[in-house]
Amino acid sequence: MREILFKAKRLDNGEWVEGYYVKTRLGTDIKPSDVIFVPFKINRNEEWGWMKVDPNTLCQYTGLMDKNGQKVWENDICEMVYDGKIHIYVVVWDKTELDFKGTNRKENYGRNFEYLGCCEEIVVIGNIFDNADLLEVE
Structure with a gap:
């Protein structure tokens, strides 16, 4: 079975990140245009976090x-x-x-x-x- 995985460019620094696609409107710092989030591995210690990504690069x-x-x-x-x-x-x-x-x-x-x-x-x-x-x- 194929792994369902996505990549996109981070909005804060333009770097490519891999993870899972999640669309949400939760949070306090979100504008109506900022609805695409993806949880990605942030570092080599396998910690996870949410990052805003450019939906056009998904x-x-x-x-x-x-x-x-x-x-x-x-x-x-x-x-x-x-x-x-x-x-x-x-x-x-x-x-x-x-x-x-x-x-x-x-x-x-x-x-x-x-x-x-x-x-x-x-x-x-x-x-x-x-x-x-x-x-x-x-």
Whole structure:
């Protein structure tokens, strides 16, 4: 079974953090726009705490690891080898087929998408928030 896990950028310092997605309006320092919270491991001592994150950067874990052992997340930019050819694709959730796929984002899938499980090799090279320019490489 796939681990349900998310990552997002913290609002206070912009760092990426991993954890579980929780939406709440509880608290005294919350504005109506601050409704996304995620409890994350804060330090190596396995302590947990709540952090405000940017909801626009929320990414779900696909359950896959790339060839280097790095987690593959929604919105990651990856080099994907399919039929012996290298493609630079972004990982997206396809709600029509309930599956994560890779796409060049220039076409609405069409012939230019890959099922992640069918790729011969996947290497995460960045993400659309920090490295959008990588999509222009192909």
